Amino acid sequence: MTPDDPHDAVVVGSGAGGAMAAWMLTKSGASVLMLEAGRDYSPDESPMLNMAMEAPLRGVGTPDKEFGYFDATVDGGWQMPGEPYTQAEGSEFLWWRSRMLGGRTNHWARNSFRMGEYDFKPKTRDGLGVDWPFEYKDIEPWYDRTEKLVGVYGSNDGLENHPNSGPGVLQTPPKFRVWETFLKAGGDAINVPVVAARRAVLTKKIDERSPCYWASGCGRGCSIGAAFQTTTSLIPWAKKTGKLTIATDAMVYEVLLDSSGKATGVRYIDKATGTHKEAKGRVVVLAASTGETARILLNSQVAGRSEGLANSSGQVGRNLMDTVGSNMSAYFPQLEGRPRYNEDGAMGLHAYIPFWDYKRIQSGEVDTPRGYHVEIGGSFGDPGMGAGSGLDGYGSSLRSDVKRRYGARIGFTQRGEMIPNANSFCSIDTNTKDKFGIPVLKFNFAWSDHELKQVTHFQNAMKELIDKLGGTLVSEPADPAKAISKGGEIIHEVGTARMGADAKDSVTNQFGKTWDVDNLYITDGSVFASKAHKNPTITIMAIAMRSSDNIATRLRTGEL
Amino acid sequence: MTDTTTPVIIAIDRRVTLKWLMGAMAVGQLAACGDQAKGLSWPELEAIKAAGIGKDPDFTNLAAPWPLTLTAAQLEATAELVDIILPGEGDIPAPSKVGVPAFINEWVSAPYPDQHKDRVLIINGLAWLDEESKVRNGVPFVRAEVRAQAAILDDIAFKDRVKEGLEKPAEFFGRMRSLTLGAFYTTREGWADIGYMGNTPGTGDYAGPTPEAAAHIKGVIEAMGLKYTPA
Numbered sequence: 001m002t003p004d005d006p007h008d009a010v011v012v013g014s015g016a017g018g019a020m021a022a023w024m025l026t027k028s029g030a031s032v033l034m035l036e037a038g039r040d041y042s043p044d045e046s047p048m049l050n051m052a053m054e055a056p057l058r059g060v061g062t063p064d065k066e067f068g069y070f071d072a073t074v075d076g077g078w079q080m081p082g083e084p085y086t087q088a089e090g091s092e093f094l095w096w097r098s099r100m101l102g103g104r105t106n107h108w109a110r111n112s113f114r115m116g117e118y119d120f121k122p123k124t125r126d127g128l129g130v131d132w133p134f135e136y137k138d139i140e141p142w143y144d145r146t147e148k149l150v151g152v153y154g155s156n157d158g159l160e161n162h163p164n165s166g167p168g169v170l171q172t173p174p175k176f177r178v179w180e181t182f183l184k185a186g187g188d189a190i191n192v193p194v195v196a197a198r199r200a201v202l203t204k205k206i207d208e209r210s211p212c213y214w215a216s217g218c219g220r221g222c223s224i225g226a227a228f229q230t231t232t233s234l235i236p237w238a239k240k241t242g243k244l245t246i247a248t249d250a251m252v253y254e255v256l257l258d259s260s261g262k263a264t265g266v267r268y269i270d271k272a273t274g275t276h277k278e279a280k281g282r283v284v285v286l287a288a289s290t291g292e293t294a295r296i297l298l299n300s301q302v303a304g305r306s307e308g309l310a311n312s313s314g315q316v317g318r319n320l321m322d323t324v325g326s327n328m329s330a331y332f333p334q335l336e337g338r339p340r341y342n343e344d345g346a347m348g349l350h351a352y353i354p355f356w357d358y359k360r361i362q363s364g365e366v367d368t369p370r371g372y373h374v375e376i377g378g379s380f381g382d383p384g385m386g387a388g389s390g391l392d393g394y395g396s397s398l399r400s401d402v403k404r405r406y407g408a409r410i411g412f413t414q415r416g417e418m419i420p421n422a423n424s425f426c427s428i429d430t431n432t433k434d435k436f437g438i439p440v441l442k443f444n445f446a447w448s449d450h451e452l453k454q455v456t457h458f459q460n461a462m463k464e465l466i467d468k469l470g471g472t473l474v475s476e477p478a479d480p481a482k483a484i485s486k487g488g489e490i491i492h493e494v495g496t497a498r499m500g501a502d503a504k505d506s507v508t509n510q511f512g513k514t515w516d517v518d519n520l521y522i523t524d525g526s527v528f529a530s531k532a533h534k535n536p537t538i539t540i541m542a543i544a545m546r547s548s549d550n551i552a553t554r555l556r557t558g559e560l
Numbered sequence: 561m562t563d564t565t566t567p568v569i570i571a572i573d574r575r576v577t578l579k580w581l582m583g584a585m586a587v588g589q590l591a592a593c594g595d596q597a598k599g600l601s602w603p604e605l606e607a608i609k610a611a612g613i614g615k616d617p618d619f620t621n622l623a624a625p626w627p628l629t630l631t632a633a634q635l636e637a638t639a640e641l642v643d644i645i646l647p648g649e650g651d652i653p654a655p656s657k658v659g660v661p662a663f664i665n666e667w668v669s670a671p672y673p674d675q676h677k678d679r680v681l682i683i684n685g686l687a688w689l690d691e692e693s694k695v696r697n698g699v700p701f702v703r704a705e706v707r708a709q710a711a712i713l714d715d716i717a718f719k720d721r722v723k724e725g726l727e728k729p730a731e732f733f734g735r736m737r738s739l740t741l742g743a744f745y746t747t748r749e750g751w752a753d754i755g756y757m758g759n760t761p762g763t764g765d766y767a768g769p770t771p772e773a774a775a776h777i778k779g780v781i782e783a784m785g786l787k788y789t790p791a
Contacts, residue, residue, distance in 0.1 A: 039616075047619045049759060052746045056613055056624035058663070062672045064612045074616040081615070175768030176791045178777045185786040196791065203765070213761035334780050339773040344758030345766050351791070383754055388741030394645045394717050394733075399652075399753075402741060406754050470784065 003247040003279055007033040008555055010265055010281035012252045012296070015103030016537050017287035017524035017544040019230030019238070020146075024548035025285075026243035030555050033279055034235075035250040035268055037288070038075050038099030041106065043231055046072060046221035051382075058385050072106040072221035072229075075099040082435030085291075086442045093443035094488040095291055101248055102231035103289065104491065105537070107219045109348055110200040110227050112152045112538035113373065114143055116161035118358070119532035122419075126361075126369045128450070129419045132529045133501040133510035136163065139542055144169050146542040150228045151206050153346070154198030161371075162354045171203045173350060174212075177343045179335060179378040179410060180351040186469040192461065193356050197349035197375075200228035200538065209233065215344050247279070253438045255284055255300045255309055255520060263520045266296075269436050283551055283560045287524040287544065290320070291426060294496035294526060295441050297507075298428045308428075310514035315507050316497055318425040320443070321531035323492040324372060324416030324451045325485030328462050330471035331390070335378075335408035343379040343407070352376060355533060357457070368453035372416030372533045374462070380407040390474065409474070412466075414458040417533040420495060421448050424487065445487030455480035492536050494528035512547035519560050523547050602684040602728055608671045628662075629669040630683075637686045638664050640702045642740040644709060652753045655744045663743040664736075678735055685732025692729070 001007065008030035011022050022032045047070045052059040055069040062069075066077045076098035085095050098104045117136040122129050144166040153171040156164035173196035176184065184194035201218065202211045202225070209225030209232060218227040225232040238244040249271035256264045256278060265280035286293045294317045300309035308316060355371030383406070391401050429442035459477040466473065477483055487493075500506025503515035512527050514520045523544035525536050532539075554560045610626035630638065639656040642664070648654030655661075668679040689712065693701040697708045704712075715723040716730040717737075744750045751757075769777070774790065781788040 045619060049761070050619070050622070051748075051759065053663075053743075054622050056622070057667060057670060057675070058742060058746050062612065062670075062674075064614055064672075065617070069613065069617065070619075077615065172765075174766035178769050178773050181769075181788070181790050182777055182781060184791065185781040185784070185788060188789070189786055212766075213763065214766050215759050215761050334784065338780075339770065339776050340755035340757060341770040341773050342757040342760060342762075342767065344760075345768075380756055380758070382756060382759065383742070383745035383750065385738075385742035385746070387745040387750075387754075388738040391737065391741065392717075392719050394713060394737065395647060396649060398737070398741075399646060399649065402745070403754055468786075 001031060001033075001245045003033055003035075003245060003250070003277070005245075006265075006280040007031045007245065008281060009033070009283045009285055009551070010035065010279045011285045011287060012266060013103060013287035013289065013292075013524060014101050014230060014235060014246070015098075015105050015287065015289065015524070016230065016540045018285070019102070019105070019234035020541050020544035021285045021287060021521075021523045021548045021551070022244055023234040023238040024545055025552055025555070026238040026241040028552035028556065029243070030552060031243050031245070032238065033245045033247065033281060035252050035266065035279060036101050036103075036246065036248045037251045037292075038101065038103075038248065040246075040248045041074065041100040041102055041231060043072070043106065043221040043223045043225075043229060046216075046223045048216040048220065048223055052384060060385050067107065067219060070217070070220045072219060073098045073100070073104075083440075084432060084434065085440050086429045086432055088442060088444040091443055091445045092486045093445040094486050095441070095443070095493070096488070096491045097289070097292075101246070102229050102235065105229040106221045106231060108229075108537055109535070110218055111349060111375065111535040112147070112150070112154075112198045112200045113354070113534035114163050114165070114198070115532045115534050115539050116163050118161040119530065119534070122370070122530045128369055129530050130498070130500060130505070133499055133506070139546065142542040142546040143538070146538060146545055150200050150233070150538070150541065151202040151209070152198055152200050152538070153196075153203050155196040157193070157195045159193060159195070159354055159356075160358050170198070173197065174203060174214075174346050176351050177345060177379060178338060179407065180376070182332070182335065182469065183376060183410065183465070184351065186465050187353065190464055190468055191356070192353060192465055194351050194353055197352040199346065199348055201346050201348070202226045203346075212346050214342070214346065217347050250277075251436055251438070252288065252296060253299055253436070255286075255296060257302065257309070257517070261517060263517050283519045283521065283555065285521045285523055285548075285551065287522070289524055290493045290496050290526040291441055293522055293524055294426055295428070297497065299439055310497070310507055310516045310520060312516050313503060313505055313507060315505060317427050319420040319495040319498050320424045320426055320445065320487075320493060321418045321420055321495045321528070322485070322487050323490040323531065323533065323535070324414060324418055324447070324454055325490045326414045326455050326458060326477070326480070326483040328412045328459065328466075328477050329409060329474040330412070330466040331405070331409050331474060332469055332471040333408070334470050336404050338407060340380060343381065345379075349375055357461075366457060368457050369450055370417035370419060370454065370533070372414050372454055372458055374458070375413040375415055376410060377413070378407065378410040410471070412462045414455065415490065415533055415535065416451065416454045416458070418531050419448065419450050420530070421446065426496060443487070447484055447487075451484060452480040455484050459483070492525075492531065494525035494531050494536055497522050497526035498529045499527045500529060511550040512543065513550070521547060521551055602680070602688075605676075605680050605683060607676050608669060608679070610669075610671045612671050624666050624670065626669055626671055628665045630665040634683065634686050635661055635665060637689065637700070637702055641686075641689070641736055644713065645737050645740045646744055653749050655740055658744065658747045658749050660740055660743045664739055667739060678739070681732045681735050685729060685736070688729050688732070
């Protein structure tokens with residue numbers, strides 16, 4: 001089939017949510033047209049073992065390639081020529097886009113922490129935000145299926161609000177490195193857990209994908225298929241069914257409706273020719289990303305209505321959330337001059353600190369309502385352009401300082417929950433259009449006191465841990481309002497088309513079906529009702545799988 | 561190469577140089593000097609307008625696309641300086657032997673804002689170094705005796721004892737040190753020196769710490785009165 005033929009489903013986007021939908025639907029026998037705004041991409045392009053010294057500027061980030069020369073992201077980043085976004089006065093929001101097949105899954109950190117029972121019922125626990133329209137136990141089997149399919153390493157530690165996976169689901173995590181064992185010793189002494197991380201990186205072969213070979217930064221993309229991305233998994237699998245048609249360079253900007261209000265397809269710009277085209281399907285699935293999905297809905301014209309499509313609740317674009325981020329770094333004299341060995345490992349977290357202080361939140365001893373986790377970084381890595389940081393002088397003493405301090409510094413990165421607030425949303429900027437003539441998004445964003453207090457909790461807790469291990473802070477942490485990340489900076493933005501139990505204050509039902517249009521679904525991060533501290537991708541995929549199962553059933557029964 | 565890369569230097573005596581620099585720093589600006597400014601300035605330089613790497617670079621052609629801009633004299637001074645910063649030792653080559661000066665040339669010639677800041681700092685810093693050496697020793701930095709070179713660097717290389725008025729040259733030296741270490745320790749020779757053993761594909765499970773590394777951290781942890789539990 002070609003993009004001009006009507007398909008059973010039109011899926012907008014090829015990242016975590018779109019590719020999961022495409023695979024689930026094609027697997028069930030439906031024909032799917034996948035539209036991707038960026039170019040075709042294969043991880044065979046990944047510069048797996050290239051040294052930084054082979055790249056211009058030793059591969060450091062530039063305005064062209066913000067995460068470094070070898071980052072998998074092509075035609076994307078914080079800023080893209082001709083495709084601006086704007087910010088309301090006083091707001092600062094960063095929007096990372098990846099216009100390429102597979103989207104942001106090509107370069108993500110692969111951290112895959114399950115949301116737990118508290119995370120799906122936050123309002124019930126503390127009265128803030130909203131609850132999800134289902135409970136953890138409803139999504140649990142879908143997490144198991146997703147993790148098994150994706151390939152996630154980790155361990156089942158039975159910790160509060162950090163659910164175990166089902167038997168046989170997780171792959172064996174890689175061993176802790178020396179500095180991780182060192183941190184664990186400190187954590188154990190002050191009751192801060194340091195446990196195996198969960199990442200979508202294979203440690204055992206699945207299907208045609210190889211296990212990790214313990215080198216090559218995952219952000220470069222993974223040509224051996226060990227680090228999960230849709231371009232080595234869901235998309236090729238969906239292609240194999242013979243039911244998937246892909247159109248790349250297809251910039252969708254509007255959902256088409258018939259006179260009865262049913263979706264008939266989408267309108268897009270074929271970037272190769274500059275022509276406007278229509279794609280037709282029995283069901284339309286939006287998974288263009290939290291920002292882009294909201295933009296498409298808000299830019300879609302609906303006869304007799306001014307608020308855009310699927311927006312009778314007025315919630316489209318609202319409830320924009322990102323992960324709370326802040327950093328600390330400490331130097332540990334006890335790690336100086338330790339024996340060298342290869343610490344590349346899985347090129348990411350082997351261990352992390354899951355949130356542990358739920359009891360004291362409940363008792364009121366802790367004044368921040370929601371938790372965070374800590375991602376830790378150390379290792380004898382490629383020294384990179386930061387090799388000289390914190391050093392002084394010159395000559396042979398400089399050389400011995402470099403070598404003594406190598407591998408003795410540990411970074412602590414907070415990743416915390418944000419509660420939705422009325423000041424954080426996106427809307428259409430009616431004054432600004434992109435190079436295709438499509439009105440762009442304008443962002444409003446503000447943290448609340450809840451998030452700032454959470455930063456303080458993180459800073460105090462890490463100081464205690466660092467102190468226990470005899471470390472010294474590289475610099476005193478800044479005031480939380482300065483230390484906290486910018487909105488969007490952690491690239492975990494979710495919430496702009498949230499699901500809920502009630503059509504009055506949510507955009508979709510629990511299966512991502514928009515309340516207003518029976519055959520219009522959303523399977524990306526925009527449907528999140530809350531933003532737990534857990535990195536969203538694995539949850540996007542689990543929910544997308546569950547929602548797509550619902551779509552597949554309705555297609556099969558002729559309901560759609 | 562373009563004329564804009566050549567700094568404006570007017571040689572004058574040392575007292576005037578220092579006086580001018582301190583004055584410029586006091587008012588927080590290092591504007592380009594005119595004929596009347598009787599001093600060595602740290603002028604802003606015109607931004608380089610060359611093609612960058614773009615949003616979708618070709619990984620089969622990794623060379624930086626922009627022209628290199630340092631003069632032969634600037635490159636020579638750079639090579640001299642990076643080798644003083646991190647002298648070769650035994651089998652470990654000096655930075656100039658593994659392409660560090662060429663890297664710094666690529667860096668300061670790049671059409672990006674961060675690199676432009678370094679370009680202003682480095683081109684003016686190299687000029688200052690020569691000027692300072694001429695004032696003190698009567699010859700440019702590269703021709704000065706080792707001890708005379710060290711005397712200049714000792715005034716700018718240590719963050720707690722930067723000579724008053726030399727904050728800007730100290731900033732220049734700090735950047736040169738960072739760039740030198742970063743560039744050197746990303747080479748194979750640098751990896752060998754520091755002991756980086758990665759970027760090496762392996763099969764089977766991740767090997768984890770060697771027995772020696774494990775025994776070492778066990779000793780460290782237990783000496784702190786903590787419990788060693790490898791995972």
